[in-house]
Amino acid sequence: MPFGYHGRYLRIDVSRPSTSLAAALSKVEGRGSVERVPLEETVLRQFIGGSGLGVRLLLDEGTASLDPLDPRAPLIFAFSPLVGSPLTTSAKFAVVSKSPLTDRINDSLASSGFAIAGKSCGCDAFVIVGRAPELSVLIIEDGDVRVEPAAECAGMTCEETGAHYRSRLGVDFRIATIGPAGENGVRYATISHDGRHAGRGGSGAVMGAKNIKAIAVRGTQRPEWADRREVIAISKDLSHRSFGPATAKYRELGTATNLLTFNRFGALPTRNFQSGEFDQAGNLSVEQLTATRSKTRGSCATCTIGCEHIYSVGDGSVRLEYESLFALGSLCGVGDADVVLRAVQRCDELGLDTISTGGTIAFAMECVERGWLEAPWLTFGSGDALLRAIDLIGWREGLGDLLAEGSRRSAVAIGHNSIAIAPQVKGLEIPGYEPRALQTMALGFAVGARGADHNRSGAYEVDFSDKVDRRNVTLEAVRHAIDTEDRAALMDSLILCKFLRGVLEDFHGETAAMLRSVTGWDVTAAELRDTAARIVAAKQEFNRLAGWTPAEDTLPERFLDTPLPNDRSASLSRARLDALVAEYHRQRGW
Amino acid sequence: MHVEFLGVSRERAGVAELHVEADTLGRLVAALAAQTPGLAELIVVDRLHPSLAANLNGDRFISDPATPLGDDDRVLILSADVGG
Numbered sequence: 001m002p003f004g005y006h007g008r009y010l011r012i013d014v015s016r017p018s019t020s021l022a023a024a025l026s027k028v029e030g031r032g033s034v035e036r037v038p039l040e041e042t043v044l045r046q047f048i049g050g051s052g053l054g055v056r057l058l059l060d061e062g063t064a065s066l067d068p069l070d071p072r073a074p075l076i077f078a079f080s081p082l083v084g085s086p087l088t089t090s091a092k093f094a095v096v097s098k099s100p101l102t103d104r105i106n107d108s109l110a111s112s113g114f115a116i117a118g119k120s121c122g123c124d125a126f127v128i129v130g131r132a133p134e135l136s137v138l139i140i141e142d143g144d145v146r147v148e149p150a151a152e153c154a155g156m157t158c159e160e161t162g163a164h165y166r167s168r169l170g171v172d173f174r175i176a177t178i179g180p181a182g183e184n185g186v187r188y189a190t191i192s193h194d195g196r197h198a199g200r201g202g203s204g205a206v207m208g209a210k211n212i213k214a215i216a217v218r219g220t221q222r223p224e225w226a227d228r229r230e231v232i233a234i235s236k237d238l239s240h241r242s243f244g245p246a247t248a249k250y251r252e253l254g255t256a257t258n259l260l261t262f263n264r265f266g267a268l269p270t271r272n273f274q275s276g277e278f279d280q281a282g283n284l285s286v287e288q289l290t291a292t293r294s295k296t297r298g299s300c301a302t303c304t305i306g307c308e309h310i311y312s313v314g315d316g317s318v319r320l321e322y323e324s325l326f327a328l329g330s331l332c333g334v335g336d337a338d339v340v341l342r343a344v345q346r347c348d349e350l351g352l353d354t355i356s357t358g359g360t361i362a363f364a365m366e367c368v369e370r371g372w373l374e375a376p377w378l379t380f381g382s383g384d385a386l387l388r389a390i391d392l393i394g395w396r397e398g399l400g401d402l403l404a405e406g407s408r409r410s411a412v413a414i415g416h417n418s419i420a421i422a423p424q425v426k427g428l429e430i431p432g433y434e435p436r437a438l439q440t441m442a443l444g445f446a447v448g449a450r451g452a453d454h455n456r457s458g459a460y461e462v463d464f465s466d467k468v469d470r471r472n473v474t475l476e477a478v479r480h481a482i483d484t485e486d487r488a489a490l491m492d493s494l495i496l497c498k499f500l501r502g503v504l505e506d507f508h509g510e511t512a513a514m515l516r517s518v519t520g521w522d523v524t525a526a527e528l529r530d531t532a533a534r535i536v537a538a539k540q541e542f543n544r545l546a547g548w549t550p551a552e553d554t555l556p557e558r559f560l561d562t563p564l565p566n567d568r569s570a571s572l573s574r575a576r577l578d579a580l581v582a583e584y585h586r587q588r589g590w
Numbered sequence: 591m592h593v594e595f596l597g598v599s600r601e602r603a604g605v606a607e608l609h610v611e612a613d614t615l616g617r618l619v620a621a622l623a624a625q626t627p628g629l630a631e632l633i634v635v636d637r638l639h640p641s642l643a644a645n646l647n648g649d650r651f652i653s654d655p656a657t658p659l660g661d662d663d664r665v666l667i668l669s670a671d672v673g674g
């Protein structure tokens with residue numbers, strides 16, 4: 001077995017409560033309550049860990065055609081060989097499943113102590129199947145796995161649940177939880193840990209469908225590294241560089257600073273993508289936010305960058321990112337910073353993905369405006385309406401029961417061809433990048449395996465460079481889009497934070513050196529390029545088995561053949577998008 | 591021409607806009623290093639650090655120091671890494 005790994009994963013069937021791993025070890029050959037399944041070194045080398053390993057294990061389960069909320073559909077937590085090392089930003093885990101929002105692959109990443117403690121349980125992944133007979137907590141502690149009732153946590157927020165189990169089990173347990181949204185099957189519910197979220201695609205609903213409110217992990221098993229001195233030398237160098245200019249934006253201002261930049265370029269999605277300019281953007285700027293309230297900084301475990309900017313709101317505080325700010329601010333036409341901060345905080349408490357929440361509410365607001373939906377209170381710009389809608393969604397009450405399905409399913413129910421204005425690709429709501437003004441990103445959204453996503457495609461970076469004309473891209477953009485997608489797949493499998501990418505001057509060479517030092521493999525930059533493409537292809541293979549067709553690699557009608565109202569030169573024809581997608585498929589060999 | 595700062599460059603420059611006399615991007619960048627000490631760490635002679643990008647009039651991105659600039663141009667200096 002290579003260094004850096006345990007060489008096995010736990011396959012846990014939560015349908016059978018109160019089991020112990022020790023008792024189940026004799027059942028390795030069968031499908032007992034807990035199996036300890038060996039992982040071959042070739043599989044680890046081909047898929048590394050995180051998203052890559054998770055997707056490979058999901059394919060092995062052979063469940064692509066199942067309903068994602070079916071008890072047999074797996075929910076996978078995958079760690080990586082770098083977890084537990086001092087390499088900056090490496091304390092991350094991937095949650096992989098079929099998405100209840102898109103019915104396609106979903107791989108969400110989250111940070112912090114859960115990754116280190118989970119891997120210390122002596123395995124490289126948990127594969128969770130089944131459905132507990134009652135709301136339960138899954139406790140994984142070194143050599144023991146048990147499922148216990150958690151009725152007392154019903155309806156608790158993510159933070160309350162984490163606090164409850166830290167107090168009950170011990171502060172050294174790390175807890176991943178769902179909030180009421182996950183319990184209620186909201187299709188874009190999150191799994192939360194220490195205020196960070198495996199946010200997109202509804203992994204919280206998959207966990208809720210298994211009746212698992214929380215997963216508590218604690219362990220003592222740490223795999224050795226192949227070359228300890230080299231691991232430490234690389235870590236020191238990387239940490240030193242991570243204090244430099246390449247990460248200044250994240251340290252000094254946080255991603256929220258993007259809002260004014262996007263607004264300046266007319267690319268800030270506003271009022272459900274009806275405009276790229278928001279007249280109240282200044283109210284939501286970092287400058288305004290910091291002028292009127294206190295702010296602290298924080299970071300994930302093992303991170304030397306510290307991009308978390310935490311703002312006070314009411315009696316509490318909330319970590320603010322650009323994506324939450326745009327989705328619950330400009331996209332809903334809300335320019336009151338206090339309301340937006342409270343909305344983000346409420347999503348965190350309920351366990352809701354802020355992008356899909358904002359996208360779905362903004363869509364509903366436009367439907368109300370057009371007279372397609374009977375909910376006169378739900379208007380653009382109304383902070384009260386925004387906060388009310390979030391609570392209704394989290395509890396699936398009234399109109400919230402429909403909106404909990406996401407914008408695509410809501411559009412089907414509303415009719416009037418409202419699907420044309422539903423801001424989604426494959427069912428996943430579009431993040432804060434106006435596709436007509438950023439057309440390499442438009443391609444990245446259209447072809448994304450998990451739907452419209454800025455974490456699986458960094459193509460916006462190409463648009464903000466001299467490599468393309470962002471409002472009139474050519475087929476040349478395709479190779480750039482593929483390159484950013486492959487890099488993201490590699491970072492999500494190693495796993496390293498994407499905010500580190502600017503620090504890596506020789507991306508493939510440096511990441512190969514990290515992997516070599518930990519695992520002892522003679523891995524090269526060229527091998528990692530192939531690995532990245534293999535991981536992207538594995539996601540595509542899952543989607544193909546789940547029913548993918550080329551026709552779904554597109555954008556909603558709103559974005560095609562109609563210029564952006566605030567910038568008439570930002571126009572994307574259907575013919576051009578089709579040509580870009582066809583060229584992408586050709587270069588991928590799909 | 592007018593220089594407009596966004597994000598980190600605004601934080602470091604301490605102002606949102608400046609008027610600078612320069613006829614190429616390279617000369618503009620060198621002038622910024624001299625006039626705004628907070629930005630100096632992000633400038634290497636006549637080029638921006640890769641973490642920053644320059645845009646001409648909100649349209650095209652420019653990086654060649656020889657790129658000519660006119661009096662009426664607006665150059666935007668922003669974080670190259672604009673994502674979240």
Ligand code: SF4
Nearest residue numbers: 299300303305307497
């Ligand atoms: S840069 Fe931010 S998101 Fe990335 S690991 Fe550090 S604190 Fe976490």
